[in-house]
């Protein structure tokens with residue numbers, strides 16, 4: 193493992209948290225020459241909003257495309273560095289707007305060199321994490337949608353933190369831009385995005401959707417909709433809402449149990465929605481979007497990994513076009529009541545499922561456990577951070 197810590201750098205111009213930042217409509221009030229009460233964060237604005245802002249300042253619309261390229265394709269956040277914009281325009285822009293950038297507190301690279309974890313500071317003091325994962329042909333950014341998480345799944349380190357706050361679209365897309373820049377410096381281009389970091393994306397719906405639209409911009413990160421996956425703990429109204437969007441992103445659903453009783457023990461959200469309701473929402477997603485959903489199933493030794501569970505899982509999903517992704521539990525430390533099944537049990541479960549199911553079954557090889565970057569281990573509590581010297585501390589896995 194290598195650790196590469198960076199000092200906390202405040203963004204150039206921090207006008208305080210921009211309220212509901214990315215809902216931001218620059219509005220007619222932000223015009224040439226008028227003093228802006230609050231600077232508008234350009235990061236998070238969609239192309240039409242950049243147009244409106246630029247035209248409102250008396251500039252040609254193509255200036256908006258230049259800004260778009262700087263912000264979303266080149267990841268630049270310093271207006272002064274946007275050298276193809278006239279100096280006068282840059283100055284004018286600097287009076288009403290800025291481009292936010294999350295301070296990067298630390299980057300940790302796994303021993304294999306194929307996984308990296310990024311810890312970012314949010315305004316207000318919270319920390320969030322993003323992960324880069326390189327595997328067979330794919331280079332994936334795993335992004336957070338919330339600081340902490342309100343859902344309190346019993347087996348998840350983020351769930352133990354409780355809910356801190358929703359991220360803005362700027363904070364979500366910036367994770368992608370910074371992970372992408374890190375990869376680019378190593379000659380890699382991101383191909384996939386999974387909303388599987390901290391938080392429940394469907395409980396921060398508007399900013400997540402806005403960030404997804406930004407990820408897809410050709411003049412920007414240019415990640416195809418089919419390469420973007422939203423993972424939900426099973427918030428049924430959010431799944432229905434997403435099914436109505438013309439985005440065609442992939443949907444992964446954290447199922448994790450084959451009976452409502454066990455699911456309610458593991459995931460408090462299951463008290464609100466039965467497995468039957470969840471499956472109906474998954475069906476609706478497939479019917480409306482034409483995309484098979486993926487069911488994630490974390491394997492917890494002695495809890496949900498019995499032969500009967502494998503058979504029930506196959507039966508529950510029998511008439512639904514889907515994929516089944518088994519995730520051997522990543523242990524969180526001694527105080528965790530759960531354990532990872534032994535490899536023989538994982539294998540037996542997979543074989544039984546394959547024998548009973550017509551669907552593709554995969555076992556997620558969660559990488560990055562040595563840097564607490566694997567599924568369920570993101571807690572924003574990187575043990576290397578308290579040491580300004582940057583010394584590697586080895587780490588307390590899953591410390592929260």
Ligand code: SAH
Nearest residue numbers: 348388391392423424425446521522567568
């Ligand atoms: N809130 C979303 C996004 C999290 S995605 C969701 O619940 O789907 C992360 C995936 O890792 C989810 O399937 C989650 O249930 C799973 N997970 C959480 N803790 C885990 C752990 N300790 N080991 C393995 N998987 C875990």
